[in-house]
Amino acid sequence: MKSAPILEVSQVSYEKSGHDILSGITFSLQQGEFAGIIGPNGAGKSTLLQIIVGEIKRYTGTVRFSGRIGYVPQRKDFQRDFPIKAREVVAMGLYRRRGIFRFFSSEDWEECHRLLERVGIGELSEEPVTFFSGGEYQRLMLARAIAYHPDLLILDEPEAGVDEMGKASFYELLAQWRKERQRSVLLVSHDIGLVLNACDTIMCLNKSLHCHKDAATVSSEDLRSVYTEDFDILIRGTHHFEKEHSQ
Amino acid sequence: MKGFFSDLIQYHFLFLAFLASLFVGVLSGMLSPIIVSRKIEYISDGVAHATFAGVSFAFLISVSTLPVAVLAAILFAFGVSFFSRKQRASENNMIGIFLPLFMALGILFVSLTKGYVPDMMGFLFGNILLVSETDLWFLLVVAIAVTGFVALFFREIQFYAFDEGMAKHYGVPVAFIHYLTLLCLSLSVVASVKIAGVILVNAFLITPGVTARFVAKSFKQMIVYSVLLSLFACYFGLYLGYRLNAPPGTTMVFTLFGEFLLFYLSKPRKKPSLPKR
Numbered sequence: 001m002k003s004a005p006i007l008e009v010s011q012v013s014y015e016k017s018g019h020d021i022l023s024g025i026t027f028s029l030q031q032g033e034f035a036g037i038i039g040p041n042g043a044g045k046s047t048l049l050q051i052i053v054g055e056i057k058r059y060t061g062t063v064r065f066s067g068r069i070g071y072v073p074q075r076k077d078f079q080r081d082f083p084i085k086a087r088e089v090v091a092m093g094l095y096r097r098r099g100i101f102r103f104f105s106s107e108d109w110e111e112c113h114r115l116l117e118r119v120g121i122g123e124l125s126e127e128p129v130t131f132f133s134g135g136e137y138q139r140l141m142l143a144r145a146i147a148y149h150p151d152l153l154i155l156d157e158p159e160a161g162v163d164e165m166g167k168a169s170f171y172e173l174l175a176q177w178r179k180e181r182q183r184s185v186l187l188v189s190h191d192i193g194l195v196l197n198a199c200d201t202i203m204c205l206n207k208s209l210h211c212h213k214d215a216a217t218v219s220s221e222d223l224r225s226v227y228t229e230d231f232d233i234l235i236r237g238t239h240h241f242e243k244e245h246s247q
Numbered sequence: 248m249k250g251f252f253s254d255l256i257q258y259h260f261l262f263l264a265f266l267a268s269l270f271v272g273v274l275s276g277m278l279s280p281i282i283v284s285r286k287i288e289y290i291s292d293g294v295a296h297a298t299f300a301g302v303s304f305a306f307l308i309s310v311s312t313l314p315v316a317v318l319a320a321i322l323f324a325f326g327v328s329f330f331s332r333k334q335r336a337s338e339n340n341m342i343g344i345f346l347p348l349f350m351a352l353g354i355l356f357v358s359l360t361k362g363y364v365p366d367m368m369g370f371l372f373g374n375i376l377l378v379s380e381t382d383l384w385f386l387l388v389v390a391i392a393v394t395g396f397v398a399l400f401f402r403e404i405q406f407y408a409f410d411e412g413m414a415k416h417y418g419v420p421v422a423f424i425h426y427l428t429l430l431c432l433s434l435s436v437v438a439s440v441k442i443a444g445v446i447l448v449n450a451f452l453i454t455p456g457v458t459a460r461f462v463a464k465s466f467k468q469m470i471v472y473s474v475l476l477s478l479f480a481c482y483f484g485l486y487l488g489y490r491l492n493a494p495p496g497t498t499m500v501f502t503l504f505g506e507f508l509l510f511y512l513s514k515p516r517k518k519p520s521l522p523k524r
Contacts, residue, residue, distance in 0.1 A: 071416055082284055082409045083463040092406050096418035128464045
């Protein structure tokens with residue numbers, strides 16, 4: 001028997017300056033589900049995530065979620081030159097626990113350090129984030145999101161600016177966390193191969209939702225429906241997709 | 248140097264300038280890292296110009312300049328922020344609209360003022376040697392308020408300055424911190440204007456933070472370095488002004504720029520070696 005969905009998105013539409021960005025998006029996410037959203041540039045993927053996390057408020061439809069959302073936004077939000085230590089960035093995820101006028105305790109700082117170790121950058125705990133590589137930075141953002149003890153973890157293009165090895169190990173880390181904690185993950189990515197390998201379910205999005213199905217059953221037609229004329233170029237770039245799914 | 252210190256004791260106005268330098272050094276050094284990190288430098292520039300409208304209006308209606316200048320500064324900062332946070336116009340758009348509006352109002356008020364109009368040059372370029380005891384008390388109160396704000400909300404300010412969007416997501420009261428920052432900024436500009444003037448006050452609110460960022464490894468360090476740099480610039484600038492018989496506001500700004508240049512040129516450009524993984 002299926003458990004109650006952890007996230008329910010119903011008939012969500014969003015327009016900006018008279019242009020439809022999203023239209024009639026409806027889906028639900030189960031507890032423990034690892035879902036990936038794919039689609040071309042301008043498909044509304046990041047907008048959909050921003051609606052779910054509450055950054056965009058003027059939309060129509062409903063988003064129902066009870067619990068905490070950990071969010072890893074796109075890297076453009078990063079202030080490269082701000083002098084802040086890695087453990088202090090992670091502490092932001094613990095802020096709600098302490099609140100205003102209360103300092104972080106030594107246990108909080110130990111937890112920050114443990115989380116950084118958990119994501120594989122424990123030795124960078126006291127370092128300013130200014131010189132972190134793309135992969136290290138993404139792990140740091142993951143540690144901050146996990147510190148919030150989220151029921152649902154949302155990631156917007158977590159592999160952007162990360163090399164191939166970094167991408168693979170990041171996804172492995174994500175899968176491990178989700179398996180240990182039995183939490184749900186929803187991510188947006190341009191790397192179709194990685195998403196198909198890592199996620200349980202795939203959503204194909206291009207302003208409207210074209211499919212939401214098990215990753216193993218996603219066909220080239222599903223991809224063609226969202227990538228349209230770019231599909232031929234795309235399919236050449238994801239050769240391994242054909243091999244894996246032709247069987 | 249000996250003559251400077253004996254004059255400091257002998258001349259009351261120089262002693263007041265010495266104390267004013269201490270307070271301006273502390274408050275601008277405290278605020279500068281926040282302004283620079285949060286990238287609201289142009290708001291502080293606009294606030295400085297808005298005080299011109301406030302002072303001119305005070306002359307027009309023949310009341311004390313200080314409260315009207317504070318009101319104009321707060322009105323500018325909150326006005327820009329109110330419109331830009333609705334995301335229908337950018338912060339820079341609103342500063343570009345409000346700054347000339349306040350300047351135009353200032354000029355209009357000056358032209359409407361009948362009889363004696365005090366010399367506006369002193370207001371535009373400042374003169375620390377004309378600081379009164381009232382100005383000093385106001386500076387002291389603002390310096391204590393700004394120090395209290397930074398000490399009490401350090402963690403919140405740090406998160407707000409680093410990543411406002413995510414800080415909000417994780418429960419940090421960013422709007423509250425933002426408006427308190429603007430309030431401190433407005434009060435600081437009005438308090439410092441007597442020393443540096445509308446034109447130069449921004450150097451105090453921007454340069455120490457930028458210079459400190461070159462060497463700071465944490466936000467706490469950035470604030471400490473910024474205060475030290477600001478204090479040194481105030482005192483060395485005051486001494487230079489005394490020695491060269493130049494306006495102290497200008498020599499302070501030259502010192503601030505000298506500090507910036509020194510740290511900029513000595514800043515390591517290469518990535519430091521992080522611990523091996």
